[in-house]
Amino acid sequence: MVVVRWGNGGGDCSPRWGVSVVVAAVLVAVGSALAGADAGEVTVAGALPRILHAHVGKVHRPRPPHFSPPKIATDGALSQVSPAGTSRPSRVFHVTEFGADPTGTKDSTQAISDAVAGAMKAASPGRTLFTGIADLGGAEIHLDGGVYILRRPLRLPPSIGNLKIHGGSLVAADDFPAEGYLIELSAAATNTSSSQLNYEYITLRDLVLDANYRGGGAAIVNSLRTTVDNCYVIHFATDGVLVRGGHETFIRSSFLGQHITAGGDPAEKDFSGVAINLAGNDNAVTDVAIFSAATGVLVTGQANILTGVHCYNKATGFGGVGIHLRLPGLTQTRIIGCYLDFTGIVAEDPVELLVAGSFFLGDANIVLRSVNGVVSGVNVVDNMFSGSGKGVEIVRLDESTRRFTAVEQVVVGRNAVVGMKERATFAKGVASGEGRSWVVDFSSLLLFPDRIESLQYTLAVTGGAADAPPPVPFTAHGVRNVSGNRVVVESQVPVSATVYASVDQFLGASG
Structure with a gap:
């Protein structure tokens, strides 16, 4: 039998010392005894401050744990566990x-x-x-x-x-x-x-x-x-x-x-x-x-x-x-x-x-x-x-x-x-020059042949004809043809101008 005895002494009880220190000391003492102490009594007097004596009465008799340790089920027991209490085959x-x-x-x-x-x-x-x-x-x-x-x-x-x-x-x-x-x-x-x-x-x-x-x-x-x-x-x-x-x-x-x-x-x-x-x-x-x-x-x-x-x-x-x-x-x-x-x-x-x-x-x-x-x-x-x-x-x-x-x-x-030929159903193009007619050709780009569903264009006059006296004339103009996916714009009088055209082949739903 191993007896653990605390050394005598007085002292103040300081809150910085806790029960965990006491338990640690006890474990050290028990370990020493099991290692081969000759006497039937192991003294740890002086190992801890005297202030711990006030706690000895509280920890001298170990108390049972509040919860029981978990139980490990055997393989046989696990095979029988199911929500209904009966075995279920694997799926x-x-x-x-x-x-x-x-x-x-x-x-x-x-x-x-x-x-x-x-x-x-x-x-x-x-x-x-x-x-x-x-x-x-x-x-x-x-x-x-x-x-x-x-x-x-x-x-x-x-x-x-x-x-x-x-x-x-x-x-x-x-x-x-x-x-x-x-x-x-x-x-x-x-x-x-x-x-x-x-x-x-x-x-x-x-x-x-x-x-x-x-x-x-x-x-x-x-x-x-x-x-x-x-x-x-x-x-x-x-x-x-x-x-x-x-x-x-x-x-x-x-x-x-x-x-x-x-x-x-x-x-x-x-x-x-x-x-x-x-x-x-x-x-x-x-x-x-x-x-x-x-x-x-x-x-x-x-x-x-x-x-x-x-x-x-x-x-x-x-x-x-x-x-x-x-x-x-x-x-x-x-x-x-x-x-x-x-x-x-x-x-x-x-x-x-x-x-x-x-x-x-x-x-x-x-x-x-x-x-x-x-x-x-x-x-x-x-x-x-x-x-x-x-x-x-x-x-x-x-x-x-x-x-x-x-x-x-x-x-x-x-x-x-x-490295390939682009095709699209909408496009923009430009044509510049002097005269009464400008052609913006979309035939190499538009997907469907001879199909222009909508068109917007702008004619920007930059000057009169080469032989015309200033000022720059104001001229009427309009679209004359869109066949073959080529937009033809003509003016009433010869001018130097640029035509900007935007077309698409999109046709909305018929119904």
């Missing part, structure tokens, strides 16, 4: 636990399908998202960083939502169906109707989808609020990602290419397929790089937006198209802050199209293609164009089928152009 389904082969040696189609079936069984009874779509509660199909061979598409059962598939690679087998997709959100292989929504809030994240030149990467059909995030989609023969029907599919921070290349591939002229096929409405493609395909993004649905998309999939010179808007008469597409790298944009009969803040490199340009002769509500503004000096127009009209006859609300301008 993370590891495909390897269902027999999937992460080495890519054996077919894992059925095993991964079984994992999806397991996630469906974990759905909370009675909870739904959109009408008829079961809420799986955020269940995850975890690929555990493996590579899995699929001999047939991984088709998700219809009427499910709130599910994530992530964390690994899916590779098509050599006998994978040529018309299939590695992941199919499709109630049936031939389901092309958009009348029914079969999926909601499905997330495909952190995946490599290697179609092995057999079919495509992912098909998202009649799905609502779907996300494709941080995916690498390669070796597709048809589409990298197909979106058909439904709406609000977000494809972001992903990379797509039929062939793995960093540009300048010797086989570029043979690239085929479509990286992203948007055959639905209200979708967004954001921060995506498309490095090989005949067409980077094909849009046949309305109200889609593309931002931060870098297309160097196949050069225009080889017949490639970066972004193809193939919805004549109802485009409703916004292309903002994109990078068209040696491949351009083709818009068929565009109605309500915005191309802004984008960069066009290597003679990449915008082609407005006439199908039924309609172009309306088009804005091509604040872009940068950089070319080779070969005279390629930044915006070109393709009227090989028929001329554009229904033209209204088209604005092309405020673009920075280097």
Whole structure:
């Protein structure tokens, strides 16, 4: 037994000494005793000032703590903790636990399908998202960083939502169906109707989808609020990602290419397929790089937006198209802050199209293609164009089928152009000289031939004719002709003058 005894002495009790000092001294004494003191009594007399004796009675008997120390649960105990007091199964389904082969040696189609079936069984009874779509509660199909061979598409059962598939690679087998997709959100292989929504809030994240030149990467059909995030989609023969029907599919921070290349591939002229096929409405493609395909993004649905998309999939010179808007008469597409790298944009009969803040490199340009002769509500503004000096127009009209006859609300301008031929729908010009007629020629700049919708001009007389006596005459003048996008101004008498003209081809909405 160790006895701690305080030395005797008197002294004033000063408030600067506290109980903590006493406790510290006690700990020192006890430590010394445990270290091997010979006597059964340890004296610390004189170790502390005498003023502490007044506190000895208060600290001599230690008091129990006010709170019990926390208890650490065992693994077994933790496994049984739940809000209801009973165990709940995990909603993370590891495909390897269902027999999937992460080495890519054996077919894992059925095993991964079984994992999806397991996630469906974990759905909370009675909870739904959109009408008829079961809420799986955020269940995850975890690929555990493996590579899995699929001999047939991984088709998700219809009427499910709130599910994530992530964390690994899916590779098509050599006998994978040529018309299939590695992941199919499709109630049936031939389901092309958009009348029914079969999926909601499905997330495909952190995946490599290697179609092995057999079919495509992912098909998202009649799905609502779907996300494709941080995916690498390669070796597709048809589409990298197909979106058909439904709406609000977000494809972001992903990379797509039929062939793995960093540009300048010797086989570029043979690239085929479509990286992203948007055959639905209200979708967004954001921060995506498309490095090989005949067409980077094909849009046949309305109200889609593309931002931060870098297309160097196949050069225009080889017949490639970066972004193809193939919805004549109802485009409703916004292309903002994109990078068209040696491949351009083709818009068929565009109605309500915005191309802004984008960069066009290597003679990449915008082609407005006439199908039924309609172009309306088009804005091509604040872009940068950089070319080779070969005279390629930044915006070109393709009227090989028929001329554009229904033209209204088209604005092309405020673009920075280097090494290409500028086109615009509004312009300013100047003509100076002596005589009775001045011509300001806009034919090399205005986009539409022989079309000036409005004109403003000023004639500034600087002097009379060379053989006319002073003073400078006041003369009547007017516009005599605007055909061929050439403004002709004439004066009543010969004068030395400068004509300043401003024109545009903008025609307001007819209705």
